[in-house]
Amino acid sequence: MVKINPHTKLLGLIGDPVSHSLSPKLHNYVIKKLGLNYRYLAFSVNSGDLSSATSGARALGVKGLNVTVPHKVSVVREVDELTEAGEATSAVNTLIFKENDLLIGDNTDWLGFIDALRVNDFDPAGKHCLVFGAGGAARAVVYGLARAGSKQIFVVNRTVANAEELVEELQAYSGSTELGYMGLEDFSFGKEMLDYELVVNATSVGLEDNHRSLWREKPVLNPDQLVFDLIYNPFPTQFLKVASQAGAKVVGGMEMLILQGLRSLQLWTGAELDREEILAELKKYLGGKNGSQGPHCW
Ligand code: ATR
Numbered sequence: 001m002v003k004i005n006p007h008t009k010l011l012g013l014i015g016d017p018v019s020h021s022l023s024p025k026l027h028n029y030v031i032k033k034l035g036l037n038y039r040y041l042a043f044s045v046n047s048g049d050l051s052s053a054t055s056g057a058r059a060l061g062v063k064g065l066n067v068t069v070p071h072k073v074s075v076v077r078e079v080d081e082l083t084e085a086g087e088a089t090s091a092v093n094t095l096i097f098k099e100n101d102l103l104i105g106d107n108t109d110w111l112g113f114i115d116a117l118r119v120n121d122f123d124p125a126g127k128h129c130l131v132f133g134a135g136g137a138a139r140a141v142v143y144g145l146a147r148a149g150s151k152q153i154f155v156v157n158r159t160v161a162n163a164e165e166l167v168e169e170l171q172a173y174s175g176s177t178e179l180g181y182m183g184l185e186d187f188s189f190g191k192e193m194l195d196y197e198l199v200v201n202a203t204s205v206g207l208e209d210n211h212r213s214l215w216r217e218k219p220v221l222n223p224d225q226l227v228f229d230l231i232y233n234p235f236p237t238q239f240l241k242v243a244s245q246a247g248a249k250v251v252g253g254m255e256m257l258i259l260q261g262l263r264s265l266q267l268w269t270g271a272e273l274d275r276e277e278i279l280a281e282l283k284k285y286l287g288g289k290n291g292s293q294g295p296h297c298w
Contacts, residue, residue, distance in 0.1 A: 001032040004039065010060070011040040011268055014053055014075075015068030018042040022286055023066055026261045029285055030278060034271050038063070047074065054078040058097055064268035065095040066261070072136060079105035088173045089139040094264040106267065109137070110144030112260025113230075117148075117198070119259075119276055120251050122226050125149035128195055132184070132214055133202035134162035137230050141202045142166065146174040154196070155181040158203075189219040199243070201229040206237040213238035221248040232257050258282045 002008070013023045019042070027040035045053045050071055055078075057065060067075050072091040076082065079092065085107040086092050092105035117124055129150050131141050134157035145153050153174075157163035160183035167179045193199070199221075205214050206229065219242065221227065227243035229236075232253030240250040262275050 002035055002037045005037070007037055009038045009063045011038055011064045011265075012057075012062065013040070013042045013066040013068060014045040014050070015042075015066075015071060016044050016046050018044050018068065021068065022257065023068075023261060026258060026282060026286060027265055029282060030262065030265055030273065033278070033281075034273065036269055036271060038269060045071070047071070050074060051078055054095065054103065057095075058101070058103060062097055064097060064264065066264055067093050067095060076105060079103045081105070083107070084173070085110055085140075085143065088143045088170060089136065090169075091136045091139065093260065094267060096267055106264075107140060108260045108263035108267070109140035109256075110147065111263045112256045112258075113141055114144045114148050115259040115263070115275060116251065116256040117226070117228070119255060119279060120226065120249075122198065123148075124198065126151050127197040128152045129154070129198040129200065130193070130196040131155050131200045131202055133157055133200075133204075134159070134166040134181075135202070135204070138202035139166060139170065141200055141230070142170050142179070143173060145198075146170065146177040146179075149175075150177050150198075152178040152180070155179070156184050156187045157181070158184045184214070189215060189217050191220045193220045194222060194225075197225060199225060199227045199248070201227075201231070201237070201239045204231075206234075206239050207231050208234075210234045210238055213242060215239065215242050219243065219246050221246040223247050223249065225249065226251065229253060230256060254283060254286070255279060258286070 024042050031038045075092050080102045081104050083106040086105045089107045094106040096104040127150050129145050155163045163181035167181045225248040227248045228251045229239050230253045231237050235252040244250045
């Protein structure tokens, strides 16, 4: 690893809490592997200090920050410019401090999600997709699927008004992708499920509690379908266990976590990297598919 010297540039994560985050381990691994003169640290920043933390980082010449819970939405007001992804998802997970002093707010969650589909040999173009959830994570998923050219995205959420709002707001970015929504209570897990090549859990159900899942009854699924859970810990979630028993192929959130991080690192450093090769190494290094740390600590 390049020794710390006067030219070493700083990257990091701001959130609260950050103590269980995998991001420092992930980024410093890649920094070392590629011989980059950077270091990545985690900073616990409470909500009252968010503004001074970002202006302090700017003054110190920090090159980039990841943003996690609870600041992903509130940090939007600290940036000079939002990328389209930041605007569409109303959330920022990546801050880029430019040479011209501009602070850019971006979101790489959607790209991490699409990259994770692709490494699992699933191309979303032209596909029918079912997304459970209408929070921040679901926004990144819907935006990503629309950008990747899905034919149809159907959003199902406990609070139907939140699904309606998501669909209305993302319509502007959806191009020719058809968007629809429904309340979870009215949705059937019967043979209608076979209409979708991709099924995604973007709710928090199952996080830290492996006994709970969205399924009220055994879903009708087949081996041609991919069921994806954004939750990476535990793996597999109850949602994925049931889907797997019903015959579908399943993917947990670990690959998305790693791939969104790699996308941020590329934005900050401009480094060329073989994402698939580094993904395979990082999955082992970070504790395999089981993800050994706290949930959603991106
Ligand atoms: P995130 O940023 O991780 O997406 P969020 O914005 O709080 O978190 O969104 C959580 C999502 O999980 C929402 O879609 C939420 O549904 P509501 O819009 O009805 O709140 C969903 N969710 C949370 N607990 C749930 C539960 N017990 N059953 C069904 N959906 C649930």
